[in-house]
Amino acid sequence: MELILTCNIQKHYGLQYLFIKKIKLILYLHHSPIWIQKILPSFIWKKRHAQKVVHLTFDDGPIPEVTPWVLNVLKTYNAKATFFCVGENIKKHPQIYTQIISESHIVGNHTYNHLKGIQTSDAIYLSNIQQCAETMARYAKVETPLLFRPPYGRLKFSQAKKIRELNYEIVLWDVLSGDFDKKLSKEKCLKASLKHTKSGSIVVFHDNIKSFETLQYVLPLYLKTLTEKGYKFESL
Ligand SMILES: [Zn+2]
Numbered sequence: 001m002e003l004i005l006t007c008n009i010q011k012h013y014g015l016q017y018l019f020i021k022k023i024k025l026i027l028y029l030h031h032s033p034i035w036i037q038k039i040l041p042s043f044i045w046k047k048r049h050a051q052k053v054v055h056l057t058f059d060d061g062p063i064p065e066v067t068p069w070v071l072n073v074l075k076t077y078n079a080k081a082t083f084f085c086v087g088e089n090i091k092k093h094p095q096i097y098t099q100i101i102s103e104s105h106i107v108g109n110h111t112y113n114h115l116k117g118i119q120t121s122d123a124i125y126l127s128n129i130q131q132c133a134e135t136m137a138r139y140a141k142v143e144t145p146l147l148f149r150p151p152y153g154r155l156k157f158s159q160a161k162k163i164r165e166l167n168y169e170i171v172l173w174d175v176l177s178g179d180f181d182k183k184l185s186k187e188k189c190l191k192a193s194l195k196h197t198k199s200g201s202i203v204v205f206h207d208n209i210k211s212f213e214t215l216q217y218v219l220p221l222y223l224k225t226l227t228e229k230g231y232k233f234e235s236l
Pocket of ligand 1: 060110114
């Protein structure tokens, strides 16, 4: 979970002005705090399962350098996952997109251009989601719930409301692997991902270039460890 705290401070000391325009603190946590999940109940953070089931998600593909590798690893462990795809990548690599579906994974919408909701007008954001949806439908008709994940895990409440009106479920996560973080060692990424995963967890990985080095180390070991503990991996 990424938290963004932004505040404006303007103070007046006699003739002196202290003006700090913005203090921005950005941090991400491997585990989305329960209180955030509780105050934002209309987002999907995790699922409830009586059995040991984990929901892996892969954001930002499909791309030839990473996605086929992910599909192969998933196949080894008989794992099904959910891929939040970027529309322009689907257009560039439709055969990988259809491979994801033919191997019984689920696909979701991650906007056409991987837009940051908070920096984008509602109209442009919604039309970008629609453009992604049209691209998805052009290459494969899938009978699944409409799933949307906002890039960077951030969007405006007004956008979330409009997306829900289009019958999308907005899927966030309770476990963020941190595979994209160049400052995090791959060993720590694996350890933190395993530590926070519980039955029903929705876990974020990325099938993008930036994360690939870490993902190649983490994903097989993550799947192996949890499989040995009796977990199954299902799509959303
Ligand atoms: Zn993304």
